[in-house]
Amino acid sequence: MNTSRKTFLSKHATAFALLGVFVVTFGMIGAECPLGPTMPTPTGDSGLTGRFVGSERCAECHSNVHDNWLSTLHAGALETLEAIGQGENDTCLACHTVGFGEEGGFVDRATTNSLAGVGCEACHGPSGDHASNVNDESLRPPTSIAANICGDCHTGERHPNFEEWEMSAHAAKSISDRFEEGGFYLNACGKCHSGDFYYMAILEGQTVENDALMGVAVADQNGITCAVCHDPHARTGNFAVEPEDGRDYQLRFPEVASPIPTNTIDATTNPDRFNICGQCHHGRGRTWEATSRGPHNSVQSNMYVGEMALPDADENRSPLVPSTFSVHALATEQCASCHMFRQDFQDEFAPAIAGHSMEVNNGGCAASGCHPTIESAVAAQATLQTEIQDRLDDIETRLNGFAMTFTEGGALSGAAAWEYSATGGPSEADQSEIPDNIKKIRFFLKYVQADGSLGVHNPDYTRRILDEAEDLLDDESL
Ligand code: HEC
Ligand code: HEC
Ligand code: HEC
Ligand code: HEC
Ligand code: HEC
Ligand code: HEC
Ligand code: HEC
Ligand code: HEC
Structure with a gap:
């Protein structure tokens, strides 16, 4: 056969x-x-048991979602198999149809045609009871954003999206133990740190109580899952370059954005200015005047754009450091070029795979044509990072030379004299004793450290920030 x-x-x-x-x-x-x-088009639904009912049935009431879904690759997943003569291969059908191998699931075109492709019930589970009793809230299908729903299929050596994502910091939930305990953290931090908050507040537009996740075990909470970045239902056209073969990666936000640098807190913290990664990887509005904490670890997009927030009260809006366009802002897929390098299509069963661990892959530097080889890109990165790290170390040493004689009874020396209060420096009250120049220098130092790329995101801007810090250290004779 x-x-x-x-x-x-x-x-x-x-x-x-x-x-x-x-x-x-x-x-x-x-x-x-x-x-x-x-491909052949035999159709027939004599085999439907009513447990799974098929996407056409959902269209009666959810016509918008259905129309959107029809344009995704999911809708045609069985056709993809048929086009290569694998439409009846049992080892393939579980991921290319609804419920294959399950009670009432897909069997073949002739008897369960409505269950072909990755239909609604592939993600929402069997929904026949809901479709026949729509007013019964207890029968409504779940709308979970859990990563394993997508991961059940986007797994294995040909498309290891789930495995890679699981390795990433997006899966780890560094602060969700605070969400479990309740308190103000969910609203303050959740839009970037909790997939559940993101779903409730941003996707569903709900007012979320601070204790909405109270008692939900950390292991049962969602981090930055697939559905935070991907629209599960629609072709969005947000991919940077016209993807090959009319694909669409269903990204919720554009992969590329090119905002004009600015220095207001409002703009530097406004996710609408940034690309998909900048929804969360942007600053949180701290300026050099801050006394308790420095910039949050998330300033990557601001660094990439070459901008820095100034205190709102600062009437003279000329930036502390001249805004500087990054040579890397032109990378074709911006952040994804380096952090989600896409391996080429390998064979007819293996699509191009984007790296979801978010680890930098220098393959992107060479594939873009900007660096002649991977090796030369690795070398360029190492040289730059060494240069920046050396300058950061030097600035820190010079700052350590600053010791205050006028705070805490003169007892502070070294870093304890110039640090933020939350990082072991003078108390909040005594922070006002720290001269402005020293506050600016420490802010510059922390800004570059928080970015985490040691100059790669924006080499020239990073150098200018460090130049500025060094000039101020000279002024202070340190
Ligand atoms: C006869 C109309 C009707 C049909 C058919 C129908 N639904 Fe629904 N569905 C509703 C109504 C009404 C609601 C509740 C209002 C809402 O959330 O939009 C709902 C809600 C939902 C929800 C959201 C639950 C939530 O918590 O927000 C999902 C998911 C869903 N339906 C999936 C499906 C799927 C999948 C099918 C096809 C198998 C389907 N529905 C068929 C009417 C229908
Ligand atoms: C039942 C298995 C299954 C589930 C569940 C599933 N997918 Fe898919 N997905 C597929 C298959 C199969 C394809 C390829 C379809 C084709 O090319 O014909 C695909 C294609 C895609 C594509 C397009 C990829 C490209 O190369 O253009 C994206 C994006 C995607 N899925 C994201 C998701 C997300 C996000 C979820 C969870 C919300 C999810 N998928 C759940 C099986 C699944
Ligand atoms: C690839 C997996 C996947 C497929 C296929 C899918 N959904 Fe969903 N659906 C989700 C996820 C995840 C959510 C929650 C996140 C969100 O709302 O975007 C959701 C949310 C919903 C909701 C509630 C919120 C809203 O957007 O209205 C409804 C209703 C719904 N889906 C119906 C459907 C119907 C009908 C289909 C088929 C035409 C379908 N879904 C196909 C994964 C999927
Ligand atoms: C604007 C989005 C955003 C908000 C709001 C936000 N964070 Fe973050 N945070 C991030 C991003 C993005 C990172 C990862 C950056 C990195 O590691 O380079 C991060 C990193 C962290 C880290 C370091 C994690 C580690 O393992 O190194 C901690 C701790 C943290 N955030 C705590 C908080 C707390 C507490 C709040 C609320 C008071 C909060 N964040 C609010 C975006 C945000
Ligand atoms: C932090 C955001 C983010 C998260 C979380 C995320 N993705 Fe993606 N995904 C992207 C971006 C951006 C691209 C396009 C990358 C590129 O330019 O090549 C992409 C591409 C894809 C593609 C098409 C390329 C390929 O690898 O075949 C699939 C399929 C996909 N993602 C599935 C998933 C699944 C499944 C999950 C969860 C296990 C997930 N994604 C989690 C942002 C994300
Ligand atoms: C919904 C918010 C959100 C989006 C969108 C997002 N991230 Fe993140 N990202 C985070 C948070 C929060 C962390 C830190 C998690 C932790 O340590 O607890 C993080 C961590 C990371 C890390 C690891 C940092 C470290 O210290 O190890 C990298 C790299 C990263 N993200 C890159 C990206 C890229 C590239 C994109 C776009 C494709 C992206 N992120 C989109 C929220 C987001
Ligand atoms: C030109 C390549 C390139 C581009 C474009 C790029 N990055 Fe990076 N990124 C790097 C390198 C290199 C590092 C340092 C990683 C290392 O040394 O291991 C880094 C570090 C990071 C880190 C910290 C990781 C950690 O382990 O602390 C985050 C978060 C991050 N990038 C997010 C982003 C975001 C968001 C964007 C888009 C605004 C972006 N990157 C654009 C190359 C790039
Ligand atoms: C574990 C689930 C799973 C199984 C089993 C599976 N696939 Fe897929 N298949 C997927 C997913 C997920 C995608 C979408 C991958 C992407 O675009 O990143 C896909 C995509 C494809 C594509 C499109 C490739 C492209 O470049 O767009 C083909 C062809 C394909 N599968 C063939 C097969 C064949 C043939 C079999 C059986 C021998 C099979 N698949 C078994 C999940 C599966």
């Missing part, structure tokens, strides 16, 4: 290929393809 399908396929390979060209040509002149797709 398998052999004869193979023989059939190879005998007809040329014809299929020609047909492909024909379809493409027709597509280009905007006409409907008169022959239809290259």
Whole structure:
């Protein structure tokens, strides 16, 4: 049976290929393809048990979601198998249809055609009871943003999105023990640190109580899961470059944004200015005047744009450091070029895979054509990072030379004299004794440290920040 399908396929390979060209040509002149797709289209639903009912049924009431979903690759996942003669291969169907191998799930085109493709119930579970009793709230299908829902299929060596994501800091939830305890942290930190808060507040537009996750074990909470970055239902057109083969990565926010640098707190903390990563990887409005804490670890987008927030009260808006465009702002897919390097398409069963561990892959530096080889990019990165690290160390040493004689009874020396109060420096009250120049220098130091790339995000801006810090240290004779 398998052999004869193979023989059939190879005998007809040329014809299929020609047909492909024909379809493409027709597509280009905007006409409907008169022959239809290259796969068989037997249809029939005699095998439906009512447990799974199929996406068409959902369309009766959820027509918007259904229309959007129809344009995604999920809708045509069985056609993808059929186009390569694998439409009846049992080892493939569980991930390319709804409920294959489960009670009432997909069997074949002839008896369960409505369950072809990655339909609504592939993610929401069997929803027949809901469709027949829509007013019964206890039967409403779950709308979980848990990563394992996508991860059940986006897994394995051909498409290890889930495994890579699990390794990433986006899966780890460094502060969610605070969400479990309740308190103000959920609202203050959740929009960037909790997928659950993100879903409730930002996607569903709800007012979220501070204790909404109280008692929910950390292990049951969602971090930055797939559905935080990806729209599960729609083709969004937010990919940076026209993706190959008419794909769409269903990104909720554009992969590329090029904001004009600015220095107000409002703008530097406004996610709407930034790309998908900058929704969270932007500053939280701390300025050099801050006394208790320095910049949050999330300033990457501001650094990339070459900007820094000034105190709101600062009437003279000329920036402390001239705003400086990054040579890396032109990377084709911006943050994703380096942090989500996409390996090429490997064979007909293996799509191009984007790195979801977020670890820097220097393959992106060479693939972009900007660095001649991966090795030269690695070397350039190491040289730059060493230069920046040396200057940071030197600034810290010079700052340590500053010791206050007028606070805490003159007992402070070294870093304890110039640090933020939350980092072991003078108490909040005594922070006002620290001269402005020293506050500016420590802010510059912490800004570059918080960015975490040691200059790579914006080499020239980083250098200018450090120049400024060194000039001030000279002024202070340190
Ligand atoms: C006869 C109308 C009808 C049909 C058919 C129907 N639904 Fe619903 N569905 C509703 C109504 C009404 C609600 C509740 C209002 C709302 O949340 O939009 C709802 C809610 C939902 C929710 C959201 C629950 C929530 O907490 O927000 C999901 C998910 C859902 N339906 C999925 C499906 C799926 C999948 C199908 C097809 C298998 C389907 N529905 C078929 C009417 C329908
Ligand atoms: C039942 C299995 C299954 C589930 C569950 C599933 N997917 Fe998919 N997904 C697929 C298959 C199969 C394809 C490829 C479809 C094709 O090319 O015909 C795909 C394609 C995609 C693509 C397009 C990839 C490209 O190369 O253009 C994205 C993005 C995607 N899925 C994201 C998600 C997200 C996010 C979730 C969870 C909310 C999810 N998927 C859940 C099976 C699944
Ligand atoms: C790839 C997985 C996936 C598929 C396929 C999918 N959904 Fe969803 N759906 C989700 C996730 C995750 C959420 C919660 C996040 C969100 O609202 O974007 C959700 C939310 C919803 C909601 C509530 C919020 C809203 O957007 O209205 C409804 C209703 C819904 N889905 C219906 C459907 C219907 C109907 C289909 C099929 C036409 C479908 N879904 C297909 C994963 C999926
Ligand atoms: C604007 C989005 C945003 C907000 C709001 C936010 N954070 Fe963060 N935070 C981030 C990002 C992004 C990172 C990761 C940056 C990195 O590690 O380089 C981070 C990192 C951290 C880290 C370091 C984690 C580690 O393992 O190194 C801690 C701790 C932290 N945040 C605590 C908080 C707390 C507490 C709040 C609320 C009071 C908060 N954050 C609010 C975006 C935010
Ligand atoms: C922090 C945001 C973010 C999270 C979380 C995320 N993705 Fe992605 N994903 C992206 C971006 C950005 C791209 C496009 C990358 C590129 O330019 O190549 C992408 C690409 C993809 C693609 C298409 C390329 C490929 O690898 O085949 C799939 C499929 C996908 N993601 C699935 C998932 C799944 C499944 C999860 C959860 C396990 C997930 N993503 C979590 C941002 C995210
Ligand atoms: C919804 C918010 C959000 C979005 C969107 C987001 N991140 Fe993150 N990211 C975080 C948080 C929060 C952390 C820190 C998690 C922790 O340590 O607890 C983080 C951590 C990271 C880290 C690891 C930092 C470290 O110290 O190890 C990298 C790298 C990263 N993100 C890159 C990206 C890239 C690239 C994108 C866009 C494709 C992106 N992020 C999108 C919130 C987000
Ligand atoms: C030109 C390549 C490149 C681009 C573009 C880029 N990064 Fe980075 N990023 C790096 C390098 C290199 C590091 C340092 C990693 C190391 O040394 O291990 C880094 C570090 C980080 C870190 C800290 C990781 C850690 O372990 O502390 C985060 C978070 C981050 N980048 C997020 C982003 C975001 C968000 C963007 C887009 C605004 C972005 N990056 C754009 C190359 C890049
Ligand atoms: C574990 C679930 C799973 C199984 C089993 C599975 N696939 Fe897939 N398949 C996927 C997912 C997820 C994608 C989308 C990957 C992406 O775009 O990142 C996909 C995509 C594809 C694609 C599109 C590749 C491209 O470049 O767009 C083909 C072809 C394919 N699968 C064939 C098969 C065949 C043939 C089998 C059986 C031998 C099979 N798949 C078994 C989950 C699966």
